[in-house]
Amino acid sequence: xxxxxxxxxxxxxxxxxxxxxxxxxxxxxxxxxxxxxxxxxxxxxxxxxxxxxxxxxxxxxxxxxxxxxxxxxxxxxxxxxxxxxxxxxxxxxxxxxxxxxxxxxxxxxxxxxxxxxxxxxxxxxxxxxxxxxxxxxxxxxxxxx
Ligand SMILES: Nc1ncnc2c1ncn2[C@@H]1O[C@H](COP(=O)(O)OP(=O)(O)OP(=O)(O)O)[C@@H](O)[C@H]1O
Ligand SMILES: [Mg+2]
Numbered sequence: 001x002x003x004x005x006x007x008x009x010x011x012x013x014x015x016x017x018x019x020x021x022x023x024x025x026x027x028x029x030x031x032x033x034x035x036x037x038x039x040x041x042x043x044x045x046x047x048x049x050x051x052x053x054x055x056x057x058x059x060x061x062x063x064x065x066x067x068x069x070x071x072x073x074x075x076x077x078x079x080x081x082x083x084x085x086x087x088x089x090x091x092x093x094x095x096x097x098x099x100x101x102x103x104x105x106x107x108x109x110x111x112x113x114x115x116x117x118x119x120x121x122x123x124x125x126x127x128x129x130x131x132x133x134x135x136x137x138x139x140x141x142x143x144x145x
Contacts, residue, residue, distance in 0.1 A: 001047040005031065006092055013058040013065050013082065021050040021067050021080075028069050029076055032139040041117035042076065042137060048110040049080035049133040056100070057084025075138050078118075083130040090123045 009024050011017045022043040029042055044066065053065045061084075068079040087093045094115075099108030112122045118135040125131040 003032075003071055003073060006069070008066060008068045010064050010066050011053040013061075013063050013084075015054060017065065018047055018050050018054065021065075021092055024049050024067060028103045029073075029139070030143065031101050032071060032074070032076060034139045038137070039111075041107060042078070045114045045117045045135055045137075046078060046080065049078075049135070052110050052133070053080055053082035053084065053131070055104075055106075057082035057086075059085060070127065074141055075110055077134065078134040079132055081130065081132040081133050085123040086127040086129055086131055089125070094121075102127055 005028075007028050009021075010023070011020060025046045026039055026043050029039060050065060050067065053125070056065070057065075063083055066079070066081040070077045092098055094111040095108075096112040097108040100108040102108075111121065111123070114133070115136055118137045120134075120136045122134045123131065124134075
C-alpha cells in the first residue's frame with residue numbers, strides 16, 4: 001500500500017484546544033482504519049504533547065501550536081511544535097516523574113505516556129525558541145481487522 005496524506009493545523013495555546021487537537025488527529029488517522037485502542041493511544045499521546053506546549057512552552061503567555069501529521073503507508077507520524085521557552089535538558093525532561101511544576105500537581109509522566117503509546121518519540125528543543133515533539137506509530141493494515 002502506498003497511501004500518502006498530510007495535514008497541518010495551527011491553533012492558539014489555550015486549554016480548550018487540547019480536546020480540539022485530540023479530535024483533529026483522530027479524524028485524520030481514521031482513514032488508516034485503526035482499532036479503537038490505537039486511536040485512543042494516538043489521541044492520548046497528542047494530548048500530552050499539546051498540553052505540554054500550552055502549559056510549559058507558553059507558560060502564562062499565548063502563542064500558536066502547530067499539529068502536523070503524515071500518513072506514509074502504514075505509519076502515522078505526528079509533530080507538535082511550539083515557539084515557546086524551550087527545554088534546556090531534553091534527556092532530563094523525558095525522564096519519568098521529572099517535572100518542573102510539582103506545585104501544579106503535574107506528575108512528570110507526559111513524555112513517558114507518549115513513549116508508551118507511540119512506537120517512537122523524538123524531541124528537539126532550543127531554549128528561547130521552542131520545542132518540536134515528533135512521534136510515530138505503525139497502524140497494522142486493514143486486512144487484520
Ligand atoms: N513544550 C515544552 N516546552 C517547554 N518545556 C517543556 C515542554 N514539554 C515538556 N517540558 C518540560 O518537560 C517536563 C516534563 O514533561 P512531562 O510532560 O513528562 O511532565 P509534566 O508536564 O511536568 O507532567 P504531566 O505531563 O504528568 O502533567 C515539564 O515539567 C517541562 O519542564
Ligand atoms: Mg506534560
